[in-house]
Amino acid sequence: MSLWKKIAVFISVMGPGIITANIDNDASGITTYSVAGARFGYSLLWTLIPTTIALVVIQEMIGRMGVVTGKGLSDLIRENYGVKATFFMMLGLLIANFGNTVANFAGWAASMEILGFTKYMMVPFGAVTIWILVTKGSYRAVEIILLYACFIFVGYIISGVMANPDWNAVIKQTFVPKIQWKSEYIMMSIAIIGTTITPWMQFYLQSSIAEKGISKEHYKASRLDVIIGCSITDIISFFIIITCGTLLFPYGIRINEASEAALALRPLAGDYASLIFAISLANASLLGAIIVPLATAYYICEAMGWERGVNKTFKDAPQFMWIYTLTIALPSLLVLIPGAPLVFLMVLSAVINGLLLPFVLVFAILLINNKKLMGEFTNSRMQNYISWGTIISVIFLTVAWVVTSVF
Amino acid sequence: MSFFGELFVSEILGKPVLDPKGDDLGKVRDIIVVRGEAFPKVSALILEKKKSLLNLPWAGLNIFNKRIISSNNYSESLQTYEFNEKDLLIVRDIFDKQIVDANGAKVVRVNDVKLEGYDSEALLIAVDVGMRGIMRRLGFERGGEDVMRIFKKPLPYNLISWTYMQPLEPKLTKISLTVPRQMVSELHPADIAEIISQVSHKEGASFFKGLDVETAAEALSELEPEVQAAIITDMETDKAADIIEEMPPDEAADVLSDLPADKAKKILESIEKEEAEDIQELLSHEEDTAGGLMTNDFIAYPPEISVKEAIEKFRKDAEDVETVYYLYITDPDEKLLGVVSLRELLLAPPDAKLSEILESKLKTVTPDTDEIEVAEIVSKYNLVAIPVVDTEGFMLGIVTIDDVIDVILPPSAKRKRRKV
Numbered sequence: 001m002s003l004w005k006k007i008a009v010f011i012s013v014m015g016p017g018i019i020t021a022n023i024d025n026d027a028s029g030i031t032t033y034s035v036a037g038a039r040f041g042y043s044l045l046w047t048l049i050p051t052t053i054a055l056v057v058i059q060e061m062i063g064r065m066g067v068v069t070g071k072g073l074s075d076l077i078r079e080n081y082g083v084k085a086t087f088f089m090m091l092g093l094l095i096a097n098f099g100n101t102v103a104n105f106a107g108w109a110a111s112m113e114i115l116g117f118t119k120y121m122m123v124p125f126g127a128v129t130i131w132i133l134v135t136k137g138s139y140r141a142v143e144i145i146l147l148y149a150c151f152i153f154v155g156y157i158i159s160g161v162m163a164n165p166d167w168n169a170v171i172k173q174t175f176v177p178k179i180q181w182k183s184e185y186i187m188m189s190i191a192i193i194g195t196t197i198t199p200w201m202q203f204y205l206q207s208s209i210a211e212k213g214i215s216k217e218h219y220k221a222s223r224l225d226v227i228i229g230c231s232i233t234d235i236i237s238f239f240i241i242i243t244c245g246t247l248l249f250p251y252g253i254r255i256n257e258a259s260e261a262a263l264a265l266r267p268l269a270g271d272y273a274s275l276i277f278a279i280s281l282a283n284a285s286l287l288g289a290i291i292v293p294l295a296t297a298y299y300i301c302e303a304m305g306w307e308r309g310v311n312k313t314f315k316d317a318p319q320f321m322w323i324y325t326l327t328i329a330l331p332s333l334l335v336l337i338p339g340a341p342l343v344f345l346m347v348l349s350a351v352i353n354g355l356l357l358p359f360v361l362v363f364a365i366l367l368i369n370n371k372k373l374m375g376e377f378t379n380s381r382m383q384n385y386i387s388w389g390t391i392i393s394v395i396f397l398t399v400a401w402v403v404t405s406v407f
Numbered sequence: 408m409s410f411f412g413e414l415f416v417s418e419i420l421g422k423p424v425l426d427p428k429g430d431d432l433g434k435v436r437d438i439i440v441v442r443g444e445a446f447p448k449v450s451a452l453i454l455e456k457k458k459s460l461l462n463l464p465w466a467g468l469n470i471f472n473k474r475i476i477s478s479n480n481y482s483e484s485l486q487t488y489e490f491n492e493k494d495l496l497i498v499r500d501i502f503d504k505q506i507v508d509a510n511g512a513k514v515v516r517v518n519d520v521k522l523e524g525y526d527s528e529a530l531l532i533a534v535d536v537g538m539r540g541i542m543r544r545l546g547f548e549r550g551g552e553d554v555m556r557i558f559k560k561p562l563p564y565n566l567i568s569w570t571y572m573q574p575l576e577p578k579l580t581k582i583s584l585t586v587p588r589q590m591v592s593e594l595h596p597a598d599i600a601e602i603i604s605q606v607s608h609k610e611g612a613s614f615f616k617g618l619d620v621e622t623a624a625e626a627l628s629e630l631e632p633e634v635q636a637a638i639i640t641d642m643e644t645d646k647a648a649d650i651i652e653e654m655p656p657d658e659a660a661d662v663l664s665d666l667p668a669d670k671a672k673k674i675l676e677s678i679e680k681e682e683a684e685d686i687q688e689l690l691s692h693e694e695d696t697a698g699g700l701m702t703n704d705f706i707a708y709p710p711e712i713s714v715k716e717a718i719e720k721f722r723k724d725a726e727d728v729e730t731v732y733y734l735y736i737t738d739p740d741e742k743l744l745g746v747v748s749l750r751e752l753l754l755a756p757p758d759a760k761l762s763e764i765l766e767s768k769l770k771t772v773t774p775d776t777d778e779i780e781v782a783e784i785v786s787k788y789n790l791v792a793i794p795v796v797d798t799e800g801f802m803l804g805i806v807t808i809d810d811v812i813d814v815i816l817p818p819s820a821k822r823k824r825r826k827v
Binding site for chain 1: 445455503504505513515516517518536541544545605607608609610633634637
């Protein structure tokens with residue numbers, strides 16, 4: 001195949017991996033990276049390397065299943081493991097994604113306040129716009145927004161470079177880990193993995209690849225898309241940590257929220273950094289709020305066999321429309337109620353995500369080794385060693401994360 | 408054995424089967440069905456005892472209901488069973504799979520299967536696709552009823568008769584009936600397209616292959632370009648060519664332009680020459696211009712014939728042409744002279760010449776006019792179709808309003824994707 005033809009093939013299958021990666025850096029992800037940078041400087045940068053490897057190993061399998069079977073992950077789990085496993089998994093996904101959406105609307109509210117808008121106006125405005133965009137607009141509009149939104153993430157790279165970090169230290173700390181045996185440090189490094197590898201993105205990636213109808217011959221191009229996407233996710237995380245590590249860490253400024261990072265950056269690095277952080281957070285939050293509720297409603301309805309589709313009415317597709325509408329409406333209301341248990345909901349969501357992930361990953365690896373489904377595309381023995389190794393470590397770490405974030 | 412009444416398969420799964428002495432033969436693990444006269448029928452139960460599987464033929468059953476299942480065989484006389492791909496098993500092959508409900512024109516998921524006794528056979532008569540089926544599988548059916556009672560609403564049964572079921576897996580089509588196939592072909596092409604866009608490409612392709620050529624051609628043009636390409640690429644060239652030939656040339660060109668070049672070439676070679684030339688001509692234009700939207704399927708008559716002759720000719724020609732509301736008047740070199748609407752033709756005196764009633768000041772576009780501009784002109788002048796002419800005024804084709812609407816509002820199956 002000539003180089004041009006290869007490039008043409010890649011462009012035609014490109015998308016799912018890169019878009020998934022972008023949405024992966026949602027409000028809670030950005031919070032984790034900002035907090036990590038402010039608290040530990042560059043010393044957590046090395047965790048991004050194993051995280052990226054684990055992400056690539058897992059997403060490659062998920063992507064391969066999407067290409068070969070042409071079906072979504074919730075579809076495959078339902079067809080191969082029956083209604084019970086599916087039902088409880090979908091219930092967990094619903095609760096976890098509800099919490100995710102709360103986090104996203106909270107991120108949207110906070111960033112809007114920094115930019116000088118009142119959240120009492122911007123949250124309802126955001127929620128209604130999303131709802132209308134998806135139910136009344138066309139998918140094409142959503143897709144265009146998603147693709148352009150990817151560019152806003154470049155803001156983090158710019159702010160990282162403009163922070164003028166000590167590149168020698170950055171490179172050294174990235175490739176030569178100096179682990180600090182403090183419980184807070186270890187918790188933080190586990191949190192980075194926990195927010196990067198989430199259950200719902202596995203469902204999202206596989207469905208979007210299946211939906212795109214990528215054929216087996218183009219699987220290699222699709223794999224490249226997935227690998228590039230995984231790398232982008234962690235490059236963005238890398239620059240967020242660098243920015244906060246360069247500008248906030250030396251002054252010992254502790255933050256708990258991504259929005260606090262934006263505020264703390266203003267006196268130290270000027271308005272530009274603060275603005276970039278606020279706009280990027282707003283963008284990430286809104287993207288998450290568009291995709292997560294919609295994705296949740298689709299997987300659940302697909303798995304349970306309920307009528308689905310954004311063009312349907314409440315009468316034709318009641319479960320779909322109610323799940324979709326309520327996962328937007330309730331979180332946006334919760335964010336506006338003073339004293340609502342937001343932190344509790346976000347922790348709950350993290351815990352459920354952590355509990356769900358082992359099941360999702362084990363189902364995924366069992367499915368990918370199913371000859372009937374995958375034919376010659378099952379894992380090779382070597383791939384199985386790597387995958388099981390990765391999955392067991394990720395499971396171990398997320399369970400540890402769940403335990404530490406609860407107690 | 409006689410079996411009267413009805414039961415759901417999930418109610419007997421895991422139930423012990425007793426031999427004549429009342430000893431446990433094993434627990435029900437799955438059920439084999441075979442093609443029956445009207446409905447598929449149960450041919451054997453598969454029992455599981457201490458990890459080994461036994462095949463208990465239907466004839467060996469004595470009592471069969473949701474409380475007691477007993478056999479007149481002892482375990483020594485039963486053969487062991489091994490899972491294989493040939494048998495059709497209710498739990499393995501039907502449970503949790505997607506199936507097309509040809510009556511409701513939608514894709515459903517099988518939550519449970521209902522068996523009914525008839526003439527000493529157990530027939531698979533319906534599938535449960537509702538909430539009740541899910542609850543029953545989860546073991547909450549009672550609980551669900553209680554909860555619904557609080558709201559003073561019954562938990563609805565949502566059963567769909569097997570008569571309306573069109574399986575998506577090629578394997579299951581063995582036990583499907585001929586009725587759904589006919590029903591599917593009577594569905595509106597847009598509904599068929601929606602069904603196909605709801606299932607995986609592989610299932611969509613196998614469903615599509617079951618359609619007759621005419622329905623297939625209509626449904627194909629309602630699908631997204633990627634899905635069209637996937638389905639056609641997957642088909643044998645001859646069958647694909649038959650379907651493409653049935654489509655209007657502009658839609659055929661759209662489908663072919665999304666295919667890999669060698670596949671498109673092969674298909675074009677197997678299509679009737681005249682039709683293939685029309686399509687080839689359309690393929691040479693950019694997709695988002697008037698040339699890309701146009702069809703060369705239109706009615707054109709010479710100016711010198713009379714209205715009466717034109718009407719006679721029209722009766723014959725209109726059958727194969729998609730858009731018939733305008734008759735274009737062209738000279739022998741196909742240079743566009745004017746247009747007569749169908750209404751004007753019918754209202755004109757029969758012996759008038761077409762040249763006397765034609766409207767010569769008509770709106771035209773060139774093949775490279777942008778599609779949005781075409782849409783604006785069609786909308787501004789309230790046209791049903793607009794002719795496409797080259798710079799010298801030779802008629803190339805027409806752009807019809809349905810293609811223009813697709814530019815502004817993509818057809819439902821294309822716009823309302825399930826993708827997120």
